[in-house]
Every structure is written in structure tokens, then in C-alpha cells.
Amino acid sequence: GQQLNQSPQSMFIQEGEDVSMNCTSSSIFNTWLWYKQDPGEGPVLLIALYKAGELTSNGRLTAQFGITRKDSFLNISASIPSDVGIYFCAGQGGSNYKLTFGKGTLLTVNP
């Protein structure tokens, strides 16, 4: 099935560093979502974006909905060890309720 292009695939950083990851798509989405998945758990919603150009923050997380509606990025500032996990972007079309996910970015934070 269709998946979004998410990069990077993995990141290994030091505690306190900032992190950036992004997603691109050949299709337009009306909603962009960012999830975090810990080992053995289901995805948990971090940030939802509903408007092109929208910039939204949730604590140390900031995400933007690209103006073309075909991309989004997620930034994490001042990373901490509990940020470790897999981050997924997901897009949702207008009346299409299906979520299309990226392949994920594996984040490792070295204390």
C-alpha cells in the first residue's frame, strides 16, 4: 500500500540535542499527524495539524503542515532519554478517513 516518505530512518543523538524529521508525499493531505510508538505499544498521537502552513507546538515538540499540503516536519528540542522510540508521520485525506503512515524514524538518545 501507499506509504509516505519519512526521513531520516534512524537518528542517534546526545541528550540535550535538537532533532528534526520530515515526511513528504506525492498526494495532498488535509490533516497531518505525528505519532510516537514505544516498543510493544501502539502509536500515541503527539501533534495533529489541520491547516496548510499551520505551526503547532506541544511542549518540546513543534510540527508544521507544509504549504503545499504534501509535507510536514517534526522538531524535538532539548531531547531527553524518554524521547527514545519510533516516530511516525501520518496523513489523512479530506473525506478519506484512512490514515497513511510513513515508515517511521527510530530515535535513540544517548544520556
Added chain:
Amino acid sequence: GAGVSQSPRYKVAKRGQDVALRCDPISGHVSLFWYQQALGQGPEFLTYFQNEAQLDKSGLPSDRFFAERPEGSVSTLKIQRTQQEDSAVYLCASSLAGRVQSSGNTIYFGEGSWLTVV
């Protein structure tokens, strides 16, 4: 419970065996979704229910896959004659009203059922 509950959490099946995976959505949630997540991949849509009605089953990979939600609450995903390629995490998700993620309608995922076919 407070969240979406799935059982079993882990299942090892011999090739050719039938399996049934159960999902208890959050109480009162109208919409229920099943997703399949292969190792190292993002989840992929399988099917969608609104109450007891299965409105979309376009993502089911073959006719060996069958899902039901007879009373509009608990759902079961059944896989007949399992194959090795069916090995994946099966995620159930639910939302209070409607199908689309919105500021008033968050889609919540369960922890998943991890299926390994040997």
C-alpha cells in the same frame, strides 16, 4: 478500561491455523479501525466499522481475513489458514464519533496483537 484493549497480546500460530484477534474499543466509541503493521513498517489500513456496520474492508489483504463487530462494540479480526506473510502486529483503533481525526475526535490506538506464523 480507559483505553483500547486488545487480546491476545502475543500469538504464535502454525502455518495453516486459524486465529482470532479481539479488540475492545473505548466505551461509547462509534468508529473502529483495524491496521496491520509489518516489522519495520508503518501501520496499514485494513478495515473500518461504524457501530456494527463494516463500511470499508478495502485494506484486507485476502479473503482469508474477516472482521466483525456484531453488537457495535467488541470487534474480532479472524485470519484463516495463516501464512508466514501474515506475521505482523495487528492494531485496533477507535474514535468517539465520526471517522476523521479532528480536534474533537482523536483516534486512539490499542497496544496491538503481535502475530507470528511459524
